[in-house]
Amino acid sequence: MRDVALAPPTAAPALTGGLADSLFDRAERDPARPLAAYRPDPARDHWREVTAAELRDDVVDLARGLIASGISPGRRVAVMARTRYEWTVLAYALWAVGAEVVPVYPTASREQVAYILRDTGCVAVVVEDEPGAMTVGSVCAQLPALRHVWQLDAGGLAQLAARGEAIPREAVDSLRRIVLPDTTAVIAYTSGTSGRPLGCALSHRGLASPCDTLLAGWGHTAAPPGEQGRVLAFLPFSHVYGLMIQGLCVRGGLLLGHEPEVGEQALARALRSFRPTYFYGVPSLFEKLYKTFLRTAQQTGRGALFERAAETARAYAAACERQRLGRGSGPGMELRLQHAVYERAVYRRLRAALGGRVGRATSGGSPLSRELSRFFEGIGIPVHDGYGLTETSGGITMQPHGREKSGTVGRALPGTEIRVAADGEILVRGPSVFLGYPGDREATRRALRDGWLATGDLGRLDAQGYLTITGRKKDVIITSSGKSVAPAALEERLRMHPLIHQAVVVGDNRPCVGALITLDPEFLVHWRAGLTLPGDVPLREAREENALREEVARAVAGANSTVSRSESIRVFRVLPEPFDVASGLLTPSMKLRRDAIVRHYAQDIEAMYAARAPLPRPVTEDPAVWDDGDDVFR
Missing domain, CATH: 3.40.50.12780 (ANL, N-terminal domain)
Structure with missing residues (x-):
């Protein structure tokens, strides 16, 4: 542990009243x-x-x-x-x-x-x-x-x-x-x-x-x-x-x-x-901002410029991070010059979309991806990714000022203690931990153990005390072969693709991992408008669907490149409409109701796995290689 x-x-005033x-x-x-x-x-x-x-x-x-x-x-x-x-x-x-x-x-x-x-x-x-x-x-x-x-x-x-x-x-x-x-x-x-x-x-x-x-x-x-x-x-x-x-x-x-x-x-x-x-939001909001920036740039004929500027921003932020953590000398001369050019041409315009005065931001609710964190830092808006729960009255970690580390949620706030149990569960103790669940003693007993709050979240602490969230205990998928898969990282990587709005990884008691995917309605319209496909209407529609299938497949392959083959998504299905609160598939705070989604789309999941073709080739250790017959699009 x-x-x-x-x-x-730190020297904060002692609370004496309400x-x-x-x-x-x-x-x-x-x-x-x-x-x-x-x-x-x-x-x-x-x-x-x-x-x-x-x-x-x-x-x-x-x-x-x-x-x-x-x-x-x-x-x-x-x-x-x-x-x-x-x-x-x-x-x-x-x-x-x-x-x-x-x-x-x-x-x-x-x-x-x-x-x-x-x-x-x-x-x-x-x-x-x-x-x-x-x-x-x-x-x-x-x-x-x-x-x-x-x-x-x-x-x-x-x-x-x-x-x-x-x-x-x-x-x-x-x-x-x-x-x-x-x-x-x-x-x-x-x-x-x-x-x-x-x-x-x-x-x-x-x-x-x-x-x-x-x-x-x-x-x-x-x-x-x-x-x-x-x-x-x-x-x-x-x-x-x-x-x-x-x-x-x-x-x-x-x-x-x-x-x-x-x-x-x-x-x-x-x-x-x-x-x-100062700006604050949840990861999905920062994802939406990024996709809006990209879509707007593409619509005005500046898509390639934006993508080069975004890549430079991420590289610049990564170099700055290595420098502040004592692992490098910072951005080189060429990178600094590129960054300065894009500052005048791109970055200041992006900051203007948030009012032009935002100097820093905070993300909470769920972990922010490393790529997004570095993008926003690179355009001049460092995003502090924090962690907290309803049971902790809000935030319990924050990025140390001047020692921020992307991909983590920072370190425990002063006065708060964090442990990671043997099974990976995050335990918390501190002044902000809740008093209990009124009227439910059993649930309170399960959550509070000898003064420690069992968060239900999974994570790891590095040697410097930075916490990385890897998922929820209840969300871990166990395939029929006994492989444990935490879906959060795969879903996060899928959502980074501009076309993908939501993703739910499934696979409990199944032979492999699958995914239910919804598309971003606004970006889909923009993407379709940019296609130039020959042929009559039925032929163009078929080619469009093939192109869309290939684009989603590339997004899935990109997500798979971050995990082992046994954890990779081998089947997927694109759903006709996004999950929403009205259907009971999202919480009011826009979190996925996984159990409800699996029940609601049970027939789609069955059909997705039934259509899965047998693997024609031996298993490879290359996580980026996966079989064309393994994906199902409808």
């Missing part, structure tokens, strides 16, 4: 500092900035309304809305009165909403719009504890604040001062990728700890010296990653922009108008 415990925590205290303290010390921003009119690019004093006053007004409505310490209130300014006000108002926040994805199904509200015993729920109100209304009969439903778009918060006008402001301060650091602040539900979601009790201390540690050690990277950091929040606060970004901004005095729309066009517009200095 490899065990790494890093240095004691999360709301940081806002009230900031408003007292620096009332005019902008802390939040939103667009009053989504159709316009004007952002209204809210000062610390104004945000505190909005929180107090709402907290008074909560008190008048009977929301007392320990009561649970669900928030079912997109990433809006009101979400932040609600969270801090609830924490100010000692209540517990239960985040619910606004796209959650009727059954999911009923389960979470019933499981937590929520006494109130805040929804965003009429569809949300109807969803809650349809399950009210199953929720005997539910007393209030407030709707944002119907003026619910204004009505709530008006109800509290008779409550003195001192009542809020009195309740806020009795909130203890180790009381529960949030009941956050796991993604439920492999079963029923579990509610995780996260304390005020647990949520504050990673924020304060990151601010103490990395806060200076959020903006150029002397400037206030600006972060655009667009990932849902319903996920612990979004909550951590919210906490980082409020506790660190950064300007938190709220963008509820996550579509490509809306997000691009928000980035250009808000102009963040």
Whole structure:
């Protein structure tokens, strides 16, 4: 068992109360500092900035309304809305009165909403719009504890604040001062990728700890010296990653922009108008950005230029990495000159797509590929890849500043310990580990072992303490020959191809590894438009399908080149439509529900393996060689 415990925590302020205290303290010390921003009119690019004093006053007004409505310490209130300014006000108002926040994805199904509200015993729920109100209304009969439903778009918060006008402001301060650091602040539900979601009790201390540690050690990277950091929040606060970004901004005095729309066009517009200095996202977002850059370049006749620039960026970043890790002298003269040429011709234009001011970024939710990490670093936006879980209140690793190592998720945050057990499972101990699963003692017992959290993730630690995530224990595939295969690396490499949107590796109790693949709809349209195939319509369509099959086969061969032959994908099938949340094949945080996908596409999987041709040649040790008869495309 490899065990790494890093240095004691850096000088972060000790938490003595609850999360709301940081806002009230900031408003007292620096009332005019902008802390939040939103667009009053989504159709316009004007952002209204809210000062610390104004945000505190909005929180107090709402907290008074909560008190008048009977929301007392320990009561649970669900928030079912997109990433809006009101979400932040609600969270801090609830924490100010000692209540517990239960985040619910606004796209959650009727059954999911009923389960979470019933499981937590929520006494109130805040929804965003009429569809949300109807969803809650349809399950009210199953929720005997539910007393209030407030709707944002119907003026619910204004009505709530008006109800509290008779409550003195001192009542809020009195309740806020009795909130203890180790009381529960949030009941956050796991993604439920492999079963029923579990509610995780996260304390005020647990949520504050990673924020304060990151601010103490990395806060200076959020903006150029002397400037206030600006972060655009667009990932849902319903996920612990979004909550951590919210906490980082409020506790660190950064300007938190709220963008509820996550579509490509809306997000691009928000980035250009808000102009963040720090960017954060999940790997799929960084993959999408890269593919958008490539597609745009190809559509304007600059595809070859972009590909040369991307290769130079990766080479430049790799040389810089070797230098900072003491393994090389850095980029040579020729590489520096090439990089300088592409900086003027390409890289600055790519940074402009993110607003032009982003200096660094963070990726979380799942590991970021080495190729993407080096690409973004090479164009001038180093991406810090971190690791965390709902059960750890967010991040527990980060890349050491100036010692970043691509392909890893960095090292344990100061004060956090990480072990890798004999079976490869990652174990964690530290101040941000959750309090348990309320109402499920057995699940809590399985997860917490002698103070260590069994994460369910697989990984390895190198000699310097850098952690590499290799997959999930429950995702490991065992073929009929007994070969164990972790699918994450293969799926990650497949998604790097511009045409491939999603990939799920299968093969449990099968003779070989297979893959279900979906295509990127936008890039597919662009790819088809670029084909010049002769012949009449039926002949062109057949040739197009053959060309598409060959392109996907090349992507599969590229993924296979990174693993042994026994681990390589020998059969695959392209599905007609992507996995999505509505079909139950993705979680609201966009993670694959593998078991559900395998059940849903059981017939396709059977047909894929049934069509597999026998191997005509002896097995070769070359992982890049695989038989044409082994792939199935439909």
